[in-house]
Amino acid sequence: MASPRNKLKNEKQDRKPWPNEVLGILLCGAGVLLLLSLVSYSPHDLPNLPGLGGGSSPEGGSVNWIGPVGAFLGYLLLMGFGAAAYLIPLTMIWMGVAKLAFDARVSMRTWIGCGVFVLSAAALMGVQNVMLLGWADANGLVGPGGWTGYGLGTLLLERLLNKPGAILVLICVYLVSLILLTGLHPVQFSRAGFVYVKNWLHNRKQRKIEESEKISAREQRRLERDNRLAGGSTQTTAPAASEETKPAAKTRRKPAAKNEEPEPEKDTNPQQELPLKEVPVPQIIDSSQRRKPNADRGARPFEKKASEYAGLSAGEYDNYELPGFDLLNIPDNEEPEVEADKDEMVAVQKTIIDTLNAFGVEVTAGNITRGPTITRYEVYPSLGLRVSRITQLEADLARATKAESINILAPVPGSDTVGIEIANNEKVAVPLHELLSDPAFASAKNKIPLALGKDVYGNTVIGDLAAMPHLLVAGATGSGKSVCINSIISSILFKFSPNELRFIMVDPKVVEMQMYNSLPHLAVPVVTDPNKVIAALRWVVNEMERRYRMFAECGVRNFDSFNSRELPEKEEPEEPEEVEGETPEQEEEYDPEHIDSIARALTDGELGPPALDGSDDDDDEDEEIPDRIPYIVVIIDELADLMQTAPADMEMNIARIAQKARAAGIHLIVATQTPRADVVTGIIKANIPSRIAFQVSSKLDSRVILDVSGADKLVGKGDMLYLPPGSAKLERAQGAFISDEEVEDLVKFCSNQVEQVFEKTVQESIEKGGSGGGEENDVSDADEEIVQKCMEVIRQEKKASTSLLQRRLRLGYTRAARMMDILEERGIIGPGEGAKPREILINVGQDEP
Numbered sequence: 130m131a132s133p134r135n136k137l138k139n140e141k142q143d144r145k146p147w148p149n150e151v152l153g154i155l156l157c158g159a160g161v162l163l164l165l166s167l168v169s170y171s172p173h174d175l176p177n178l179p180g181l182g183g184g185s186s187p188e189g190g191s192v193n194w195i196g197p198v199g200a201f202l203g204y205l206l207l208m209g210f211g212a213a214a215y216l217i218p219l220t221m222i223w224m225g226v227a228k229l230a231f232d233a234r235v236s237m238r239t240w241i242g243c244g245v246f247v248l249s250a251a252a253l254m255g256v257q258n259v260m261l262l263g264w265a266d267a268n269g270l271v272g273p274g275g276w277t278g279y280g281l282g283t284l285l286l287e288r289l290l291n292k293p294g295a296i297l298v299l300i301c302v303y304l305v306s307l308i309l310l311t312g313l314h315p316v317q318f319s320r321a322g323f324v325y326v327k328n329w330l331h332n333r334k335q336r337k338i339e340e341s342e343k344i345s346a347r348e349q350r351r352l353e354r355d356n357r358l359a360g361g362s363t364q365t366t367a368p369a370a371s372e373e374t375k376p377a378a379k380t381r382r383k384p385a386a387k388n389e390e391p392e393p394e395k396d397t398n399p400q401q402e403l404p405l406k407e408v409p410v411p412q413i414i415d416s417s418q419r420r421k422p423n424a425d426r427g428a429r430p431f432e433k434k435a436s437e438y439a440g441l442s443a444g445e446y447d448n449y450e451l452p453g454f455d456l457l458n459i460p461d462n463e464e465p466e467v468e469a470d471k472d473e474m475v476a477v478q479k480t481i482i483d484t485l486n487a488f489g490v491e492v493t494a495g496n497i498t499r500g501p502t503i504t505r506y507e508v509y510p511s512l513g514l515r516v517s518r519i520t521q522l523e524a525d526l527a528r529a530t531k532a533e534s535i536n537i538l539a540p541v542p543g544s545d546t547v548g549i550e551i552a553n554n555e556k557v558a559v560p561l562h563e564l565l566s567d568p569a570f571a572s573a574k575n576k577i578p579l580a581l582g583k584d585v586y587g588n589t590v591i592g593d594l595a596a597m598p599h600l601l602v603a604g605a606t607g608s609g610k611s612v613c614i615n616s617i618i619s620s621i622l623f624k625f626s627p628n629e630l631r632f633i634m635v636d637p638k639v640v641e642m643q644m645y646n647s648l649p650h651l652a653v654p655v656v657t658d659p660n661k662v663i664a665a666l667r668w669v670v671n672e673m674e675r676r677y678r679m680f681a682e683c684g685v686r687n688f689d690s691f692n693s694r695e696l697p698e699k700e701e702p703e704e705p706e707e708v709e710g711e712t713p714e715q716e717e718e719y720d721p722e723h724i725d726s727i728a729r730a731l732t733d734g735e736l737g738p739p740a741l742d743g744s745d746d747d748d749d750e751d752e753e754i755p756d757r758i759p760y761i762v763v764i765i766d767e768l769a770d771l772m773q774t775a776p777a778d779m780e781m782n783i784a785r786i787a788q789k790a791r792a793a794g795i796h797l798i799v800a801t802q803t804p805r806a807d808v809v810t811g812i813i814k815a816n817i818p819s820r821i822a823f824q825v826s827s828k829l830d831s832r833v834i835l836d837v838s839g840a841d842k843l844v845g846k847g848d849m850l851y852l853p854p855g856s857a858k859l860e861r862a863q864g865a866f867i868s869d870e871e872v873e874d875l876v877k878f879c880s881n882q883v884e885q886v887f888e889k890t891v892q893e894s895i896e897k898g899g900s901g902g903g904e905e906n907d908v909s910d911a912d913e914e915i916v917q918k919c920m921e922v923i924r925q926e927k928k929a930s931t932s933l934l935q936r937r938l939r940l941g942y943t944r945a946a947r948m949m950d951i952l953e954e955r956g957i958i959g960p961g962e963g964a965k966p967r968e969i970l971i972n973v974g975q976d977e978p
Contacts, residue, residue, distance in 0.1 A: 149228040156225030163218035166199030167206060172269055174200035207268060211275030212261055213251035220246065220310065242309025249306055251275055252282035253299040256292060414498045415469045416587025417557045429453040429623075449626040449649075449882050456874045457562040457867075469499045477530055478506045481549055484529040490518050495546045500585030501557040501863040502848045505538075507546040516540060519547050536842045542858045550585075550861070552844040559583045559847070561616050561867040564591070565623060576689075577630075577760065577796070580620045581613070581821070581851060582862040590851060590862045594621075594762070594798075597819035597854045598791035602800040603809065603834045604823025609847040609864050611641055613821065614766065614800055615872050616865040618645065621762065622875060625650070627883065630760040633669065633891070635662050637770040644873055647880040652761070653891040659774040660943055661895045662765075666782035667911055668894040669763055669795060673786065676793040679754050688794030692757050761795040768801040769808045775941030780810055787816030804833045822850045823864075835859065912951070915940075919948045920957065929958045929967045 171192040193200040206214035220243050227233040254261070255278020265272055271279045286295035429451050474497050485492050491514065495507030510516060516539035527535040530551060538548035564570060564580035567589045572578070577594035584590055594600065600617075604610040621630060631652040636642040639657045646655055656665050676688075685691045763786065765771065771779050786797050799817065801808055804825060814836075822840040825831050831840035839859065840850055847864035915938070922937045923929045929952070934945040949967070952958045959968035 149232050149234075153225045153228030156221050156228065158225075160218040160221030160225060162195060162199070163202060163206070163221070164215070166193060166195040166203040167215055167218065169194040170200065170203035170207060170268070172204075207270060207275060209275050210247060210251040210277050211265065211270055211273050212254050213247055213274060213278070216247050216250055223311070238309055242306045245302060245306035246310050248277060248281065249299050249303040251278040252286065253296065253303060254278050255282035256287055256295045256299060258283075411494045412496045413471050413474060414496060414586070416583075416585065417469065417499050417501050417553070418587075449628070451626065452623055452875055452878050454562055454566065456878055457560070457565075457871050459560075459562050469504075474499065474504060474506075477504075477551065478508075480529055481506055481526060482508065484526055485519065485522065488518075488522055488525065490514065490522065492519075492547070498585055499553070500587070501553075501559055501583055502844060502846075503536075503550045503552055503585060503861070505541075505585050506549045506551065507541060507544070508549070509546055516547055534842055534844045536839065536861075556844075556846065556863075558866045559863050561619060561865045561871070564589050564865050565620070567591070570620075577762075578620060578624065579617050580865050581616070582847070582849065582864040584860055584862045590860060592819070592851075592853065594796050597796070599787050599797040599817045599819065600799070601809065601814070601817045601820040601834070602798065602823075603804040603820070603825070603830075604802060604840075604849070605825050605830075605845075606802055608823035608825075608843070608845050609849065610800055610802060610823050611766075612847065612866060613823070613849070613864050614641075614764065614798070615869075616867050617798065618764070619867055619872060619875055622648075622650070622879060625760070627886075628757075628759060630762060631888075633665060633761065633763045635665065635763070635765040635771070637662070637767050641766050642764075644869070644876055647885060648876050649880055649883050649885050651885065652888045653895060654887065656895065659771055662771055663775055663778045663782065663944070664895045665891065666763070666779070666786065668891050669761065669790070670782060670785050671894075672761065673790045673793045673795055676758065676795075677789075679758075680793075683754065687792040688758070688760075696756055758794065762798065763795070764798045764800075766800050768799050769803040769805070772808050775944050776807070777939040778941060778944060780812055784812045784816055787813070804830045806833055809833055818852070819854045820852045822852075824848065912947075915944075916948060916951055919952060923952075923958070923969065927969070929969060 169192060174193045174197070193203065195202070203214075206217060210217070224233075224235060224239070224243075228235070251274040253274070255272050255274025258272065261273040272283070274282055282295060282299065286298065289295075290298060478494055478497055482492055482494060485508070491511040492508040493511070495509050497507070498505045508519075510519065520537050520539050523535060523537050526532075526537075526549060532551040533554075534552040536550040538550065540546060541548040559582055561580055564583070569575075569589055569591045570578050570580055572591075575591060575593040576596075579592040579594055579600075581590045581592050592600075602610055602613055618632075627649045630650060632645070632648065632650045633652050634642050634645060634655045636655050636657050637659050642655050645651065653665065656662055676691075680686065680691055683691060683694060685694055768779075783797065783799070786795060790797070797817070799813070804822075820834055822831065822834040822843075824843040824845040825834070825840045828838040828841050831838045834840060835850060835852060837859070843849065847866060849862055849864050851860045851862055853860065918938055919934055922934060926933060926937075929949070931942065931945045931949055934940055934948055935942060938945070940948070949958070949961075953960060953967075957969070957971055959970055961967060
């Protein structure tokens with residue numbers, strides 16, 4: 130329990146200060162009191178005190194309205210400030226009225242302005258010494274400005290600046306103090322007064338004209354009525370009568386006859402006659418309802434094409450059948466969905482409009498569109514309203530509507546409205562089968578269609594990987610990124626056979642893509658070791674270069690031209706004609722002279738075994754060009770783990786693939802759940818224009834993915850922003866949903882048809898590039914090039930260490946350590962001894978033995 134002392138202290142702290150009303154009443158009362166004492170002042174009312182020089186009133190009574198006190202106060206004010214003393218009560222009344230009527234706060238600036246205002250006025254009255262001289266002598270004053278005006282104006286300023294200079298300075302000080310006191314600018318006040326008087330005169334003139342027109346019209350109707358009663362002609366008497374009654378009627382047009390067309394008005398502006406823009410009637414669109422499948426359960430979105438794809442390997446998949454809709458979970462009898470409550474949506478829109486109007490933002494109601502995840506409320510801003518004022522009220526709108534998440538589109542792309550997007554309380558999933566059955570998915574315009582989702586208007590969002598040509602998917606954990614990757618892979622499986630498209634999947638998290646290990650479309654098993662990813666990407670780069678060499682040899686420009694070219698007719702091998710009289714033993718006989726020439730060439734060194742370093746270029750020239758080549762889609766599930774292992778190599782290989790692989794039929798899909806600037810670098814973003822962003826944790830992550838904020842305001846669980854190729858307009862959509870059971874059934878259907886055949890060259894490249902050590906022959910050509918660069922660095926620095934190679938060659942730690950192991954196996958450097966530098970075993974100034 131609080132002590133009495135603390136209780137009294139708290140009561141004193143809670144006690145409110147005097148309100149402005151009390152201070153305003155006191156100021157007004159004191160000002161009126163002083164004003165009355167000054168107005169009714171007379172020198173005869175002063176009491177007979179020594180030094181005052183007053184006497185008794187001739188009438189024997191006090192003339193001052195406030196009595197002796199008023200006479201004494203008036204004497205002090207007039208003697209001190211002269212005529213400027215009348216400004217003191219007027220100033221007090223002004224501040225009192227401001228406190229009573231406008232609840233104003235008197236600041237230090239106001240008090241300073243008040244003091245300077247009175248002093249400058251007294252000094253100005255003392256310096257001018259022209260007006261009120263008789264009044265000053267009658268009241269016994271030193272001058273019109275009293276003692277203050279005499280001392281400050283005459284004795285000080287007039288001696289320093291002379292009379293003109295002193296008057297000019299005092300007028301400027303007087304105006305500045307007036308502004309400080311009242312807060313009104315004289316120039317603006319004068320201009321406003323002039324405009325007010327001008328408008329008043331104009332309105333008065335207009336009223337007179339209107340009254341005269343009414344009187345003339347009334348007289349015109351009276352004359353017409355009299356003429357009709359008299360049987361006369363209106364057309365002949367009306368003008369004469371109007372001329373006699375009112376001169377203003379001459380300016381009015383005569384009424385046009387029935388057969389005569391009215392004369393067009395002169396000097397008219399046709400734009401002023403245009404009707405105002407009408408706001409269309411608001412509509413409520415509910416696009417969140419699922420569509421009924423328009424295809425049979427056993428139907429297929431794509432039929433098998435009779436193609437001659439040779440594939441990467443020699444294996445053929447002629448008996449492969451494309452999957453159908455029966456692999457997806459399509460319920461036979463779906464329960465009728467509950468329609469959206471239109472009254473509730475209208476109430477939310479009214480709340481939005483009322484909240485905006487409360488902040489002075491006038492808007493008109495527009496359409497309401499309900500999507501699977503969000504509802505978009507559109508409003509029409511009034512003329513002259515900045516849309517930025519609406520975006521500034523985002524937090525206030527979220528509070529008023531009690532929304533889980535809110536996003537403002539100012540304006541809605543392709544419209545003159547502003548959209549306020551609010552998350553639905555009940556979200557509707559978008560199943561993949563609904564998108565696959567849409568005609569847009571099976572359209573011939575899309576070469577590699579991807580079923581991505583459905584937008585707020587209920588339209589399917591179908592992407593074309595061939596047009597993108599690469600895709601970046603990013604989002605926080607649980608936002609729907611993995612489901613999006615599964616829907617993309619499933620969309621591809623519904624159209625392409627292993628002959629037409631091959632996958633290279635990289636899964637550093639190990640568990641995300643293990644269900645695809647039995648897929649026949651894989652060119653290599655799912656790569657889970659980060660050390661082998663660089664080798665896989667390097668093989669993709671080499672495959673891209675090989676395809677470009679084939680394009681150049683065939684005279685085509687891109688992947689589509691190569692696959693659609695006319696194939697040359699294959700010549701059947703002719704059987705050798707048998708010569709009569711020859712026996713098989715005679716056909717196998719060799720010319721002795723030819724054998725001697727071969728032996729001499731071997732002796733001279735002109736012939737020998739093939740080079741061990743693989744530098745012979747005859748393999749490329751003799752490489753057989755296939756009739757058809759498949760698409761290659763590289764899917765990297767988590768880029769952040771790989772960028773930590775070898776950032777320079779990953780960035781270089783991804784950039785090369787993204788820059789050149791489009792025309793070669795190689796496409797890249799990169800996903801990450803940590804969209805940092807060191808993961809999604811500028812080089813990667815510049816070469817991957819198409820992006821999908823799911824919910825992220827901050828605006829910074831959103832800007833890393835999309836270069837704009839917005840992904841941080843998504844609601845998760847498939848809600849995404851899609852940046853299509855060749856467009857800067859973001860599309861908000863709800864991502865497609867496919868369950869793990871559906872993915873397993875789809876993969877099982879594909880893998881049970883044909884045997885899985887991997888590409889041997891890919892596996893060999895991965896095993897060579899990913900091994901931590903081995904024989905010298907296991908080093909790939911690319912690693913051999915880096916080894917030579919490492920030797921050059923060691924030759925220059927006269928020392929060898931992993932950190933040195935990392936700094937000079939921009940290698941990752943794993944790659945630099947592997948180079949050190951290779952150099953150690955070749956006997957160039959010695960074994961590691963802790964933190965000591967490695968010993969260089971050979972003379973690095975000479976070539977390697």
